[in-house]
Amino acid sequence: MSPIRKPDRRGFLTGGLSLGALSLLTGCDLTDNEPAQRLLWNMSCWNDRVQGWLFNPNRLAPTYPESAVDRVFRYNAFYPEEQAPQLDPTTYRLELSGSIGDKRSWTVDNLYQLPRTSQITRHVCVEGWSRIGKWGGCPLRIFLEHVEADLTKNYVGFICADGDYTSIDMPTALHPQTIMAFTFADQILPRKFGYPMKIRIPTKLGFKNPKFVVALSVTNDYPGGFWEDYGYNWFSGS
Amino acid sequence: MMDHGVTRQAQPIVLHPLIIRITHWLNALAIFIMIGSGWRIYNWEPLFGFEFPAWMTFGGWPEVSQHWHNEEGLAGALQWHFASMWLLFVNFLVYLVYGLTSGHFRRTMLPIQPQEILRDLRAALGGQLAHRVGERNAVQSALYIGVITVIVLTALSGLSIWKPVQFQELTAVFGGYDAARYVHFFCMAAIVLFLAVHLALTALVPKVLPPMITGRAPRRR
Numbered sequence: 001m002s003p004i005r006k007p008d009r010r011g012f013l014t015g016g017l018s019l020g021a022l023s024l025l026t027g028c029d030l031t032d033n034e035p036a037q038r039l040l041w042n043m044s045c046w047n048d049r050v051q052g053w054l055f056n057p058n059r060l061a062p063t064y065p066e067s068a069v070d071r072v073f074r075y076n077a078f079y080p081e082e083q084a085p086q087l088d089p090t091t092y093r094l095e096l097s098g099s100i101g102d103k104r105s106w107t108v109d110n111l112y113q114l115p116r117t118s119q120i121t122r123h124v125c126v127e128g129w130s131r132i133g134k135w136g137g138c139p140l141r142i143f144l145e146h147v148e149a150d151l152t153k154n155y156v157g158f159i160c161a162d163g164d165y166t167s168i169d170m171p172t173a174l175h176p177q178t179i180m181a182f183t184f185a186d187q188i189l190p191r192k193f194g195y196p197m198k199i200r201i202p203t204k205l206g207f208k209n210p211k212f213v214v215a216l217s218v219t220n221d222y223p224g225g226f227w228e229d230y231g232y233n234w235f236s237g238s
Numbered sequence: 239m240m241d242h243g244v245t246r247q248a249q250p251i252v253l254h255p256l257i258i259r260i261t262h263w264l265n266a267l268a269i270f271i272m273i274g275s276g277w278r279i280y281n282w283e284p285l286f287g288f289e290f291p292a293w294m295t296f297g298g299w300p301e302v303s304q305h306w307h308n309e310e311g312l313a314g315a316l317q318w319h320f321a322s323m324w325l326l327f328v329n330f331l332v333y334l335v336y337g338l339t340s341g342h343f344r345r346t347m348l349p350i351q352p353q354e355i356l357r358d359l360r361a362a363l364g365g366q367l368a369h370r371v372g373e374r375n376a377v378q379s380a381l382y383i384g385v386i387t388v389i390v391l392t393a394l395s396g397l398s399i400w401k402p403v404q405f406q407e408l409t410a411v412f413g414g415y416d417a418a419r420y421v422h423f424f425c426m427a428a429i430v431l432f433l434a435v436h437l438a439l440t441a442l443v444p445k446v447l448p449p450m451i452t453g454r455a456p457r458r459r
Contacts, residue, residue, distance in 0.1 A: 128279065
């Protein structure tokens, strides 16, 4: 069964106040809204649980022919395109932590040596729009096995160079279509879409597909996520 | 016509059993939250060239939402939408199971003939259709059967938007992810139209409202 996020570990209600929320919160809002907010958080946790049950590890996201690919793919982030991080391939490192046997960091060249697969799948945004794109890279499962990660742990967490961070359940991390993407539309992953590496997960909403990934951890401690800590549903499966 | 006949002359008749009243008002609450939060979710990626005015949408005031969610209210609307869907689902299921097993649907909505609907519709539009508390005319029956069907379709199209991978066959039935959003929208629109008629008729014939709260109506002569 997939891991269940514990409400008391979640967000800023009872612990781990995120800095942004802390600076904006006033005591009045907290007391005025706490019961309703708590109810909504609990319902969101319940929805995580239900989605964990609904998730079928063998169920593949629909794939499409090349002709279905959207030629102009939509850019979407919480900052304008020109502010996207520009990572230097000579200094970039993917850092590993948590329950991983071989924690040596990875250069871009090392990552590019990994076996590759590609997929044409639908990226569905939490806002409602969707686009079909083509991504190529290494199945995350192969990478996790390669670095001797403990696959019995609950979560895989990601930290991104753009200030984003997120985490997914282990069953999704091991899903055959969950890949470390190095290419988009058969080209090197462009800066705006997360050069050098994003995690492409067609079984989750777009915001659960982190870009500019610079750190990966395997853990049982719920790592949360940037938008998730602000109240977006954690599992957000498709 | 009535769910329970009461024989003694002095007592009012029980028009709506308790379970129907409870599920009716819980359904009203759930639908209100679903539509209000759905309108705000729509506004984030409108299907058509219009948006719903922010004040008509549901999911927390923008300033409050900035505090909780670091944005103007999508997260709040999503939280309410995906919380109240459970209220709608459980409540509607209770209503359907009761309606089907108790004979409530059969008694109140069936049989229904197309000619009857046309006849009653013509009479209603001409202002000739008398309302008798506790009795439904054919137009009402058709409307209730219609809205129940539409609510089921709304839930199914909603599921296919929520889970286009896990329920991909269902999503395909609605023509794919993007098409399912349109189906979901038009189902919502149909429910809103029903509500407009439902509320207008209640305003025209206000005596139908108390029985939906107390369950009782004065005995007809």
